Amino acid sequence: MATLLSDNQRKVKLRPEQENAKRLALLGVDLSKYPSVYHREVYEPIHSRTDRTLFGPIMRGFAAQMLYQVPDPVMLTHIVTTRCNYSCGFCSFADTLNAKTNEMSLAEIEKTYASVGKNLNVIVYSGGETTLNRHLPEIIEAAYRLTPVQSVYIISNAWKPELLLEITHRIMQTCPDLHLTWSLSIEGPKEANNAIRYTKSSSWDAWQNSVDALEALKTIRERYDYDHLDIQLCTVCSPSNVEVMDDWYLMVRDILKPDKWNLNLMRRSVQMTGHDLPSFQERRAKRDLEPFEAKYLEITQRVKEDVLSGRLKFLYHTSTPEDGALKSAVDLISQEENRRTVVEDKPMFCCKAGSLGAYISSEGEVSGCEEFAHNPIENKSFGNLRQADFNFQSLWQGEKARTHREQVGKSRECRGCTLESQRNYPSILVSFNTLIKAKQLAGQIR
Ligand code: SF4
Numbered sequence: 001m002a003t004l005l006s007d008n009q010r011k012v013k014l015r016p017e018q019e020n021a022k023r024l025a026l027l028g029v030d031l032s033k034y035p036s037v038y039h040r041e042v043y044e045p046i047h048s049r050t051d052r053t054l055f056g057p058i059m060r061g062f063a064a065q066m067l068y069q070v071p072d073p074v075m076l077t078h079i080v081t082t083r084c085n086y087s088c089g090f091c092s093f094a095d096t097l098n099a100k101t102n103e104m105s106l107a108e109i110e111k112t113y114a115s116v117g118k119n120l121n122v123i124v125y126s127g128g129e130t131t132l133n134r135h136l137p138e139i140i141e142a143a144y145r146l147t148p149v150q151s152v153y154i155i156s157n158a159w160k161p162e163l164l165l166e167i168t169h170r171i172m173q174t175c176p177d178l179h180l181t182w183s184l185s186i187e188g189p190k191e192a193n194n195a196i197r198y199t200k201s202s203s204w205d206a207w208q209n210s211v212d213a214l215e216a217l218k219t220i221r222e223r224y225d226y227d228h229l230d231i232q233l234c235t236v237c238s239p240s241n242v243e244v245m246d247d248w249y250l251m252v253r254d255i256l257k258p259d260k261w262n263l264n265l266m267r268r269s270v271q272m273t274g275h276d277l278p279s280f281q282e283r284r285a286k287r288d289l290e291p292f293e294a295k296y297l298e299i300t301q302r303v304k305e306d307v308l309s310g311r312l313k314f315l316y317h318t319s320t321p322e323d324g325a326l327k328s329a330v331d332l333i334s335q336e337e338n339r340r341t342v343v344e345d346k347p348m349f350c351c352k353a354g355s356l357g358a359y360i361s362s363e364g365e366v367s368g369c370e371e372f373a374h375n376p377i378e379n380k381s382f383g384n385l386r387q388a389d390f391n392f393q394s395l396w397q398g399e400k401a402r403t404h405r406e407q408v409g410k411s412r413e414c415r416g417c418t419l420e421s422q423r424n425y426p427s428i429l430v431s432f433n434t435l436i437k438a439k440q441l442a443g444q445i446r
Pocket of ligand 1: 351352353368369370371372407408409410411413414415417418419422423
């Protein structure tokens with residue numbers, strides 16, 4: 001990597017394709033290993049006339065708030081498996097990974113999606129390792145057929161780049177109106193990443209897989225005109241990578257250049273179980289931050305400055321540059337909210353988990369968020385789909401949901417919560433003040 005940086009500093013004049021070939025060589029990327037970079041299976045598109053714009057769901061969400069009604073969810077986090085072939089200490093399921101395997105079948109998921117309502121705009125597929133559910137493409141296609149979903153995020157450890165390419169070719173063709181985003185996990189430079197992402201075999205190069213997947217996906221986007229595909233990298237800021245975070249940020253920004261880099265903060269419930277850290281209450285009583293929390297504040301502030309100045313590009317492949325700028329601004333606001341949460345400042349918006357944001361576990365538990373669904377001491381699940389004939393609405397509008405919804409944003413789990421896809425994003429969408437702020441911020445992005 002040092003060679004690449006020094007060549008850049010010397011300003012060696014190379015054509016863009018030469019520059020890219022050199023960059024790939026230095027990153028150790030050999031795309032010829034992956035047949036799906038050069039060939040694809042052909043799939044028939046699923047015919048759909050569904051209106052997938054966000055405007056209708058936002059307006060219905062606003063209207064339901066005004067009328068004190070429960071809206072259908074706009075955003076869903078769907079855990080498709082808690083199995084994983086890696087074993088990372090910062091994982092939200094670190095304590096229970098691979099312990100439960102009674103996953104919902106494709107037929108059960110289809111019945112659920114048919115009753116999820118008319119507002120669903122975004123689904124985040126998470127796990128465990130999502131691609132270990134061999135029905136993942138069919139699950140996404142079911143969502144496309146049965147719901148108005150517009151945007152799907154798949155979080156993956158990228159253990160098998162060829163599989164990610166095959167899934168992408170299929171979804172890009174079968175679901176032509178769907179925006180697909182891969183969020184590939186990577187925790188730092190190669191040595192740090194491969195030490196943190198425990199993979200059972202010491203020769204397994206998890207870092208190379210993530211970087212290969214990033215570059216291979218960028219390449220097929222160009223080659224096959226997949227203009228509604230985004231590829232992001234995702235890093236969890238934790239005690240394990242705090243020391244390398246400065247260098248890592250520069251490498252992501254200046255060399256890897258994903259469409260977006262998500263820096264998540266290791267969540268509080270994991271801090272308590274998987275790491276030898278003082279409890280949240282103890283730490284707050286002293287009002288000092290753990291080094292990884294201080295680093296999160298510092299780096300996310302740099303990200304904001306770099307995005308506004310144009311040094312760091314969040315390249316959303318949206319229909320207009322303005323839409324992309326707005327999405328980037330929403331990301332910056334979400335990180336700002338997390339910074340406020342870490343230092344216990346007043347929140348900018350109320351949590352909408354359980355009303356605009358929904359959560360479904362791999363075994364069919366429905367809830368507002370994963371902290372509510374999996375609290376081992378005081379479980380706040382709205383019920384299990386298997387006991388409700390997979391009728392999502394019967395749980396969403398049921399008595400348990402009413403009770404637990406009242407505790408959203410106020411319960412013990414909520415203190416210090418930085419769940420972006422479950423707390424921040426659904427809430428930003430229906431917060432008038434925050435949307436105005438996002439619009440203003442979008443205007444400042446160069
Ligand atoms: S603040 Fe966090 S833990 Fe509390 S309900 Fe919202 S998403 Fe769940």
